[in-house]
Amino acid sequence: MTYIPHTDKDRQEMLAVVGVDRLDDLYEAIPENVRFPDLNLPDPISEMEVTQELQALSEANLEVFHTSCFLGAGAYNHFIPSVVDHTLRRNEFYTAYTPYQPEISQGTLQATFEYQSLMAQLTGMDVSNASHYDGATALAEAVILALNHHRGKRNKIVISPAIHPHYRQVVRTYTQGMGLTITGDEKCETEPKDLVKMLDEDTALVTVQYPDFFGNITDLSALGEAAQASGALFCVVINPLALGMLVPPGDFGADIVVGDGQPLGISLSYGGPTVGIFTTKDKYVRKMAGRLVGETVDSRGQRGYVLTLTPREQHIRRDKATSNICTNQGLMALASAVYLSVMGKQGLRRVAELCYHKAHYAAERIDALKGFTLWNKHPFFHEFVIKCPRPVAEINERLLEWDILGGYDLGQEYPDLKDHMLVAVTEVIAKEEIDDLVAALEEVSND
Secondary structure: OOOOOOOHHHHHHHHHHHOOOOHHHHHOOOOHHHHOOOOOOOOOOOHHHHHHHHHHHHOOOOOOOOOEEOOOOOOOOOOOOHHHHHHHOOHHHHOOOOOOOHHHOHHHHHHHHHHHHHHHHHHOOOEEOOOEOOHHHHHHHHHHHHHHHOOOOOOEEEEOOOOOHHHHHHHHHHHOOOOOEEEOOOOOOOOHHHHHOOOOOOEEEEEEEEOOOOOEOOOOHHHHHHHHHHOOEEEEEEOHHHHHOOOOHHHHOOOEEEEEOOOOOOOOHHHOOOOEEEEEOHHHHHHOOOOEEEEEEOOOOOEEEEEEEOOOOOOOOHHHOOOOOOOOOHHHHHHHHHHHHHHHHHHHHHHHHHHHHHHHHHHHHHHOOOOOEEOOOOOEOOEEEEEOOOOHHHHHHHHHHHOEEOOEEHHHOOHHHOOEEEEEOOOOOOHHHHHHHHHHHHHHHHO
């Protein structure tokens, strides 16, 4: 969009229409003592000086390029091939990332179609939408899908406490005032097998995380069978990178698979944006929120792409709409598609295995320290929980002296896990960095 400043003639014509002679007359209703406050601005400086000042301010930030980062809890520091950013910055994608006129945005539609195909293959599901805003939004939309599927006859949602706490908060915000009963996450030690007992004829959806928020990998097949037997839908929140080495949820009965695509070629960027993954079975596709791109042929028999479903009230009758979400995270979905295309099946598996083995090396070393104990009772992926001898906030403050970003303080969200740290280890962490973390924790515990 181009912005053209007004000329003096333009201003006079507008003032004449308003009925005043001067621009200052527009502000007569504002008390004079606050009309034009003294901002006490410094003297102007050059562009070069502004750049230097901003650079100095930015260097005060603590970021992952100059520290060892063991902080995860939903956003992870992974290596991103340079081709991902190069593709995102191409004008064809960067300036027209949302297909408002879909038929003439064939490149954007094809990229979205490829993203959908990759997500369906990765999760073992039939169909994927064009993406949501983030993983939390995707989970909330899974709840809405389940309610729509049961047509208001079921109003109970069973949700695991081992789902990211922010995701659970978003679900409750999304559904407030809808008369739902959301249960299952009252106690942090509740296992997937315990959720089976909570399923009944009023349950619309049961949802768990895989690997869960604490990093645990558990067998969810029994819960999937129980959900099917009770008539409830079964939703699994995934870390997509972990599916490089784990059985996809589609193989153990998931009806809906959601998650955040941030580990797939999307930088941390101080918290966003990311991309919400949403895949499901064919029979639920018309109740799915968001866009869906399909492949077809044109009048000349050439392959083409179309916006097949857009279930928003802006496009269809309001009583048929499934959600007010009409858009998708186009650029971020593209990043994930490029990342998966570059890595391939074997590359994704290799990254997942590196994360897994490095995390287990770190957990073994830390567990051997006096005062530190590994909390996890199940196999875990690249995150694990350590019980600490001191408050996590104190330990993390000391770790900063070693240029180490420590783990997540679980006591913030789980009172029963006071003094427990959630540690994340990804493929970019070197063995030497893990050893430095162990040495730093040993020094902290001896103080």
